Amino acid sequence: MLHTTTTAAGRRAAFRAGLAAPGLLRLPGAPNPLGARMIETAGFDGVYVSGAVVSADLGLPDIGLTTLSEVAGRTEQITRVTDLPVLVDADTGFGEPLSAARTVQVLEDSGAAGCHLEDQQNPKRCGHLAGKALRPPEDMVRTLTAAVRARRDPDFVVCARTDAAAVEGLDASIDRARAYVDAGADMVFAEAMAGPADIERFRAAIDVPLLINMTEFGRSELLTATALSDLGVDVVIYPVTLLRLAMGAVADGLRALADEGTQAGLLDRMQTREQLYDVLDYDAYAAFDESVAGFRP
Template sequence: MTHSTVSPHAKRRRLREDLASNRLLRVPGAMNPLTAVLVQELGFDGVYVSGAVVAADLALPDIGLTTLTEVAGRGGQIARVSDLPTIIDADTGFGEPMNAARTVRALEEAGLAGCHLEDQVNPKRCGHLDGKSVTDTATMVRRIRAAVGARRDDGFVICARTDAAAVEGLGAAIERARAYVDAGADMVFPEAMRGPADFEAFREAVDVPLLANMTEFGKSELLTTEQLESLGMNMVIYPVTSLRLAMGAVEDGLRTLRDEGTQAGIVDRMQTRGRLYELVDYASYNAFDSDVYNFTI
């Protein structure tokens, strides 16, 4: 049935082992638990929960309007259905360093394998938009130290995201990343890298695993997994891809329904009832129910 058979601790241990393997981990974003089931079935290495997607699902812009409760709740729903480690976007930690500490505790309790915290000023904005502001390095260092000190499972991965390249330049972003690693960050997420040269510079300067963000319509060149692996990246996320694919199809389908008065002409573009039942493991629930309710009137 659609519940993970692997403990949160085991998922965290797997994530750390995979990060140490020197191979590239492919981690698509899941907009909901059903997408996470598909991510696992198709053989990816992990599941990602995007703050931008959680916000968009609530019809909100990605400017820090979502709460820890909303984000941890969605993260827990997604982690529940997958045996893969789930990594979540924790924005700026939802406040001051003490809030970042509470955030880590809440995400651990929700079954997540790791999170990333960023050095933007509250309220944050999408990392691929202009006009971002970043905290001073010392503030982010306190944020990271609070998060690291709060975790109860050492396997929980804390990733430091820096948005400073677009604001202060690549060199400054690298210096920040080094400070974040010294503060205890297990992984670094250099946001809005322009291309291979930027990733290469980070790889030469930072010793911990690196996360690459391949989001569409942003500032980064969309590199292949082969390119990213050759650059020494340890993880690649595709944060909004599933949402964009789904919403594009939904909008097209609703327009057809409105204009033609029937969905008959687009049924062949839909997921079938049988495939949906397969993904939610309908047969196992039915067998369980029949086993428990085994008498007739």
């Protein structure tokens, strides 16, 4: 009820422990705090805050238009309601190395367990679209160095994302990843891997945890959690899955409402009032209020 009962430090320690343990951590992207509650109830290992989802929720394309305050605000809303560790997409760090340093500290304050920073130039693009341009690796190294030095909690995970596979090729992406690990990155996010063979090569080339993105309608083959685990992947994110499901249902519902003039035919596809109240822990709020103020709903 009200807020998570675990501390941010405790969730960071749990995320670190999960990364050190065998097996795959599965992090769906939460479109909002309610989605984060549902992710936890469904038994997943963590929650992801996707830059693409935050952008879309604001009615913006994912081209680096969101601000640190918008991303941190959404992160704080989500960390308030879940005991799971939350990993945040921090784009390019919202500026130069000093800005990346501030980004880490602001996201620490928001309750995040970690964030990833990417090596694209601004304006950045979705990792599965054409037209991406990369910063020189030495620029990314400076950003990561600033980010790692800025964190106050050593358990806060700084992950380096490289988009080089789709731009410069797999070998270049591995070279970049190794340089980012040398700069202090705790984990590497290899974006837009084409398939199992590329993931296997990447996994063998680095000695820190590996994150893979299973986003729909992109460059990557959609692999099962079992297949990813067998390849040695440590973390998988499903960044936009829940938003796409929800918005697909919204579009279908609006068409039906416009055509039929009523939502009566949609009721069996809706989350019921009882189910919503269960996710929100409504009864616990009511019991608390009754215990201190005598209020009964």
